[in-house]
Amino acid sequence: MTMASFFRRRRGLLIKAVIIIPVLWFLAVMVFSRGPQFGSGEDSGFMPSLFRGNKEPPLQPPNFANNNNNPVVHAVGGKDREVDVKEKRQIEDDDEVLRRKAEEEERERLRKQEEEKKRLEEERRKKEEALKFEPEQKKDVPDPNGPGESGKAVVIDKDKLAPDERKKFDDGWQKNAYNQYASDMISLHRSLPDVRDTECRDLKYRENLPDTSVVVCFHNEAWSVLLRTVHSILDRSPPHLLKEIIMVDDFSDMDHLKAPLEEYVIKLKKVRVVRTKQREGLIRARLLGFSAATAQVVTFLDSHCECTEGWLEPLLDRIAENKSNVVCPVIDVIEDETLKYQYGSAKATSIGGFDWNLQFTWHGIPEYERKRRGNDVAPIRSPTMAGGLFAISREYFEELGTYDPGMDIWGGENLELSFRVWMCGGVLEIIPCSHVGHIFRKRSPYKWRTGVNVVKKNSIRLAEVWMDEYRNYYYERFNNDLGDYGDVSERKALRQRLHCKDFRWYIKNVYPDLFVPGEAIASGEIRSKAKPMCIDSPADHHNYHKPVNMWPCHGQGGNQYWMLSKSGEIRRDDGCLDYSGGNDVIIYPCHGQKGNQEWSYREDNTLYHVNTQKCAEVSVDGKTLTMKQCTGIDRQLWQWKRKSPSGAIPA
Numbered sequence: 001m002t003m004a005s006f007f008r009r010r011r012g013l014l015i016k017a018v019i020i021i022p023v024l025w026f027l028a029v030m031v032f033s034r035g036p037q038f039g040s041g042e043d044s045g046f047m048p049s050l051f052r053g054n055k056e057p058p059l060q061p062p063n064f065a066n067n068n069n070n071p072v073v074h075a076v077g078g079k080d081r082e083v084d085v086k087e088k089r090q091i092e093d094d095d096e097v098l099r100r101k102a103e104e105e106e107r108e109r110l111r112k113q114e115e116e117k118k119r120l121e122e123e124r125r126k127k128e129e130a131l132k133f134e135p136e137q138k139k140d141v142p143d144p145n146g147p148g149e150s151g152k153a154v155v156i157d158k159d160k161l162a163p164d165e166r167k168k169f170d171d172g173w174q175k176n177a178y179n180q181y182a183s184d185m186i187s188l189h190r191s192l193p194d195v196r197d198t199e200c201r202d203l204k205y206r207e208n209l210p211d212t213s214v215v216v217c218f219h220n221e222a223w224s225v226l227l228r229t230v231h232s233i234l235d236r237s238p239p240h241l242l243k244e245i246i247m248v249d250d251f252s253d254m255d256h257l258k259a260p261l262e263e264y265v266i267k268l269k270k271v272r273v274v275r276t277k278q279r280e281g282l283i284r285a286r287l288l289g290f291s292a293a294t295a296q297v298v299t300f301l302d303s304h305c306e307c308t309e310g311w312l313e314p315l316l317d318r319i320a321e322n323k324s325n326v327v328c329p330v331i332d333v334i335e336d337e338t339l340k341y342q343y344g345s346a347k348a349t350s351i352g353g354f355d356w357n358l359q360f361t362w363h364g365i366p367e368y369e370r371k372r373r374g375n376d377v378a379p380i381r382s383p384t385m386a387g388g389l390f391a392i393s394r395e396y397f398e399e400l401g402t403y404d405p406g407m408d409i410w411g412g413e414n415l416e417l418s419f420r421v422w423m424c425g426g427v428l429e430i431i432p433c434s435h436v437g438h439i440f441r442k443r444s445p446y447k448w449r450t451g452v453n454v455v456k457k458n459s460i461r462l463a464e465v466w467m468d469e470y471r472n473y474y475y476e477r478f479n480n481d482l483g484d485y486g487d488v489s490e491r492k493a494l495r496q497r498l499h500c501k502d503f504r505w506y507i508k509n510v511y512p513d514l515f516v517p518g519e520a521i522a523s524g525e526i527r528s529k530a531k532p533m534c535i536d537s538p539a540d541h542h543n544y545h546k547p548v549n550m551w552p553c554h555g556q557g558g559n560q561y562w563m564l565s566k567s568g569e570i571r572r573d574d575g576c577l578d579y580s581g582g583n584d585v586i587i588y589p590c591h592g593q594k595g596n597q598e599w600s601y602r603e604d605n606t607l608y609h610v611n612t613q614k615c616a617e618v619s620v621d622g623k624t625l626t627m628k629q630c631t632g633i634d635r636q637l638w639q640w641k642r643k644s645p646s647g648a649i650p651a
Contacts, residue, residue: 142187151341200433210296215289218303281409323393329434346432352384355573387414412458520563530634531622539575
């Protein structure tokens with residue numbers, strides 16, 4: 001063997017050794033590193049399962065629950081890595097906390113589920129109980145010859161009713177101040193005549209009118225009257241224009257207005273009920289309804305109304321023309337006793353005004369307004385609105401400041417909104433082609449807390465904010481005893497933000513025919529020189545044609561406050577002392593034509609009636625005002641505060 005061949009052989013062995021030794025080393029490491037898995041059960045030999053062809057189970061998280069020794073966790077790939085025992089136990093504790101939390105949440109879920117089940121069961125039971133009080137519902141299609149159809153009167157002779165029926169009759173009047181008994185006889189869908197003028201029926205309106213939400217606030221309203229209001233809206237409004245009816249329950253406590261109403265309304269797709277949590281009154285109830293409304297226009301209606309054919313489109317058309325138009329329908333009369341629907345022609349439409357007691361009044365359309373309009377069915381500008389029925393752009397109502405939230409219950413809010421609309425750039429109109437009937441009650445059936453004159457408080461708030469120096473004419477009526485009327489600073493700031501005009505502008509441009517007390521030549525109480533008695537009488541429309549009385553002087557104004565106009569009228573607002581002969585002096589609407597209403601407060605302090613040349617005289621017992629030939633006796637002498645007819649406003 002040559003040296004060269006020897007080295008070639010040695011070089012081959014070295015190469016083989018270099019390859020074989022690492023392989024053997026690797027196999028040894030594999031065998032001993034898997035040692036703990038051998039020797040269990042059948043596989044007790046030293047040959048690893050890798051070489052026996054057995055498949056190992058998939059890698060599982062370690063379980064230390066029953067192992068008190070320090071475990072060794074083997075990582076994938078065969079490398080040992082000890083894990084801190086405390087860390088693993090913390091993980092284990094966290095898992096236990098999560099498990100217990102999940103169990104607790106599941107128990108809580110089951111508990112709430114059981115409570116909800118009980119609540120629903122109780123609610124169902126209450127509804128079943130309350131449904132016993134639900135009045136009989138009328139058919140959707142009324143009998144054309146049924147009671148009250150076509151708006152006809154339902155006449156009931158109460159004296160011929162059986163005792164139990166007579167009790168129902170009397171209870172209905174007591175609870176509602178209208179004839180509920182007659183109303184319950186009438187279909188909820190009763191027919192009404194088309195009361196529009198012919199010209200109105202021929203009018204065409206814009207195709208893309210805004211939709212409306214109708215807000216109806218109620219408190220303890222009779223079932224038939226309330227639901228007839230709702231159905232008249234649904235039955236006589238174009239579906240695409242009526243988005244929803246929101247019924248606002250102002251904390252009613254009558255059973256039929258609870259579960260039975262909910263059950264009934266759920267069948268009416270566009271109607272929903274929202275409820276106050278306490279008695280709020282009309283103003284705040286309407287604010288709640290407004291906040292729930294979603295349409296472009298919000299229409300407010302009272303809960304004892306009936307809408308007629310074509311009532312909605314004319315209102316929406318005016319708002320579509322200008323969002324600052326605030327519009328009212330013509331308010332027809334539904335008689336409180338017979339529920340007869342009464343209406344008149346467009347030419348006979350009345351507009352709103354007010355007196356210096358800040359009470360809403362109705363007036364005929366002035367001649368200057370008739371000329372401006374050009375025809376009888378054109379919209380009529382009105383200085384004020386009654387307040388129960390009107391439509392307004394939702395956006396504009398928000399810009400205008402909605403209602404004064406400092407006002408309570410109701411009263412004065414209609415005048416406040418009327419002044420604000422006109423003085424802040426809007427227009428208030430009555431639309432002759434829109435008719436809605438309304439039950440006018442002679443008294444309010446609702447009870448309120450005593451000790452607070454809510455209407456007076458509300459009226460002072462509006463006077464302070466909107467009437468400027470003219471407010472003193474109102475304050476003079478009750479000797480400037482304002483009392484606590486709350487903070488009006490925010491409402492005054494609203495007026496500034498809206499850049500509103502002053503009240504003098506309103507009188508000159510909107511209500512020029514308003515009698516202003518500053519033009520009077522005498523004012524205050526008219527006191528007899530012979531007796532401590534004053535001429536005393538209400539002067540509103542409810543007392544027209546009634547005799548004027550005498551009453552002990554009280555110095556509080558009110559029904560003893562009178563003014564003598566430059567034309568010789570003894571008046572309070574729109575009521576004048578009128579004498580046409582005989583013994584009685586009566587209250588009659590002021591007509592401005594002198595005649596029976598012309599008086600002179602002469603220098604000798606007699607009240608002289610120019611037309612009859614007689615003098616006013618108090619009776620011997622001091623209780624009656626009569627007219628006698630002028631003799632100048634003490635019972636014909638009167639003390640009345642004279643003033644200069646300068647038109648100056650009292651400070």
